Structures are given as C-alpha cells and as structure tokens.
Amino acid sequence: MAKPKIVMAGAGNVATHIAPAISFSGIGEVVQVYSWHIESAVALAAKIPGAKAVNAPAEIADDADIYLISVSDDAIASVVSALPKRDALYLHTSGSVGMEALAGLSERYGVFYPLQTFSKGVELDVRSVPLFVEGSSAAVEDQIREFASGLFGRVYHADSMTRKKMHISAVFACNFTNHLWSIAEELLRRDNLPFDVLRPLLVETLRKAFVNSPSASQTGPAARGDRRVIDGHLELLDGNEKEIYKLLSESIMASGGKG
C-alpha cells in the first residue's frame, strides 16, 4: 500500500479529526466520506481535498484499500452491512467493540483506536494521540502499524481486554476526575468564588503527576495522615460529597499516602 485509498465511514467527532489528518499527513488518500446524514458527510468531505460525500450504500467506492469505520458503537453493525465485501482492510475506531464485529467483511480487519476525547470545532494535534491497534493476524497488524506510524507518534498493541482496562483507567483518570472538579466548582460557588481560582493549582498538579508519576506526587491531609484536618473538613460536608471525601481519604491512607 504505497498511498492507500480510504473510505471514511462516519462523520462524527473522531472521523472529523482523523480523516483530514490522514490526508494532510500523506499516509493515505481519503476518497469518500460515507454517512447517513449527508450534511455531516458534506461538511467533513469539504475539509479533505479530493474527498466526496456519499450517503447511499450503493455509492460506496468498491476500489478502496481501507474502509475506516468511526461511528457510535451501536451503529457499527449497520455500517458493516452497508459496506462492500472485498479483499481490503477494514478497521473500526471503537475502544469497546471487539474486532470480530468486522470478521464477515474480509480476512483482513482490525481495530484502530485513538485514545483521546475529540470534539468538533476543537483543534487537536492528532500526532500526539496514542493509537492502539489490533489486527486479525500478525501480518494484518503489521499493515495497520505501517499505515498508522506515519501519522501517530505512538502506536501500541492492545487486544479487547487491554482496551477494556485502558477504558477503566480513563474513567478514573478523566471522567471521575472531572466529577471531582464539578464538586469543587460547586463548593466554591457557594462562596461566590469562580472555579478558575483553582486553575494554577490544577495545572501544576497535572504537571507534577507527569514529571514524577502521580503516586510519587500525592500531597494533602490524607497523604500526611492529618486526621484533625480531615475531620474538620468532613464536618462541613454531607451526602455524596462527604462519602467521597471519606472513601478517597481512606484509600490514600491505605496506600501509604502514596496514592
């Protein structure tokens, strides 16, 4: 595959970031964007020189080298049934769907999962995103890596179980973390202080976590085993906030104040 021809199936957040990046990096030529919503397909195709928008299965190119599926998990099966079955490489970008979902299309299929949260309208450097790949055979995985490595700086192997555990890690590191920020925002709001007062502290906490590792960077009352401060804080909290404060403090203390 010198410069593979690619059909991008899907025009959502992930597709909107990776399809133009694939074309502009030169690792592939996105010839079509396929989506049921022709408006979305047109909007994405407009960002990719030479790409055409299509919304009917019959119009999908039957001479592509790679069919790249990036739709919501629930929609993968429908897209699979719409694609032509050929000796091409079929990939999906989902972290939680097994690669077997593509097994009926070809002998060459796999997963192409970028670990990042994408939003339309927010520019991101795709090259900095870690990519996790799995292929239907060692040779196929090599093809996927060869294709991806010209764009993504870091490409890792990850099977279904590893992707699942990675997802759990991301839930802790991002979704739960964001919820704690919401709680902090609410606590500050009650004192008429903007969440933004925590920004320098948060940026520095994140920086330290990556310089030293989070477990080595743990600070605060629980890390010091300071029961007096912990009890004083618990007195001012109730409901879920109190339960969360208690459980996380106990967990920090149980891990020797080291996270």
Added chain:
Amino acid sequence: MAKPKIVMAGAGNVATHIAPAISFSGIGEVVQVYSWHIESAVALAAKIPGAKAVNAPAEIADDADIYLISVSDDAIASVVSALPKRDALYLHTSGSVGMEALAGLSERYGVFYPLQTFSKGVELDVRSVPLFVEGSSAAVEDQIREFASGLFGRVYHADSMTRKKMHISAVFACNFTNHLWSIAEELLRRDNLPFDVLRPLLVETLRKAFVNSPSASQTGPAARGDRRVIDGHLELLDGNEKEIYKLLSESIMASGGKG
C-alpha cells in the same frame, strides 16, 4: 508605603517563590530572610538583590514595614515570639491558620495566602496565582491589597471559613484527583502501559473543564447512565478501586450525569 521594606520570615517552598517575586516586581524590598536554618536563609537571600540572611532573633531588622511569615503551620507561633513587636504590618501565608495568630504583634496584621502548590526548583509565574487576603481592619486589608496588587493578578478577600472551604475544594480538585490518577497508573502498569498514554486525554479533559465548566463537560459511562459498561468495569475491579468506581459513578448519575 511607597516601597515597603520587608523581612521574609521563612525560607521554604512558598517563601522561595514569593520573596524574589516581590523584589523583582518592585512592590517591596526584601531586606532580610530569617530562618533557623541559616543555609536555607543564605540560599534564598542569594536570589534577592540586597537581602541578608539571618538566623538569630536579635538580628531581625526592627525598621521593616512588613514582616511576612511563611513557615509550616506548626512553626508560626515560634516565629511570632521571635519577631520584634512594632507598628508594622504582620502577615502570614497559611491557608489554615487564623489571622489572630498574629494579633499579639501589632494592631495591623492579616493573611496573605497564595493558592498554589510551590516546589523549590520549579519556576512558576507568581502573577498568575490567585491571592487570598484578610486584614485586621478594613484599612489594613486595603494596605495589603495595595501592596499585593502590583504583583498578583487576582486578589480576593477570604476569611478563615472561606479559606477552609477553599482548602476542601482544593483537596477534591487536586489531592483526590491525583489519587485517581495513581489508580489509573496502577491499572495501566498491570498491562505494561505507561501512565503517559493518558496524557493527551487528561490535558484535553482539563482544558474542557475550564472552557465549559466541569459540570457541563462530564462524559463517560455514568454520565450516559450506561449500566452495562459500568457493571462490566466493576467485574474487573476489587477493593478500594471497586468502591471508588461504584461511589463516583452513583454520584455522577445522582447529579444527572452533569457532575
């Protein structure tokens, strides 16, 4: 106070950042650094043109306009007993000690609390740090604000109770968050993946939280009410990790998936 003369009492992390910043910004002239550990005092004084290091109470200047105390909470009382009692302004930088700790020194005293985590050897732009102040009278608080505003970009009033609630917010937003990152690090380590694979995701999550507010940015299985994914994740966890996953998911769902 055109350009107040300042005695910096303490040579720890906070003092090491704010004393040079005070001198270089021109808001004050740090004439002495006082610390029991003469080596620390010498090291900090060396960073401030014209500042002298002292470690004996008798050597502390009795003609300063401001005595700025930045030592560990437990050491404040000892430093107070060592300082000359004069008609000067006495300030401490602690978030958790009341300003009354300084009441025996003068009628003019207060709190000068920068909300940031400082580490020696890590450069920080002090101007971006929010400063929380409280004065023994309205006139004194005005003096503190006038002095501080030439260096700190944002100066807020905060009494003891507000500082305590701010500290609780920071525990949620930074200490607990860091603990969740430690858990993610440990989960990834079991699959031989570096914590660094989460960096782009974390940086983007933090960025979104400040663009839209964290409560508006909540994503993930609990925010979608996706019990199937949540149960699948819980099966792979145990101990504190499982309890934390459960409680935080419930809390996200209870807040309508909005943090």
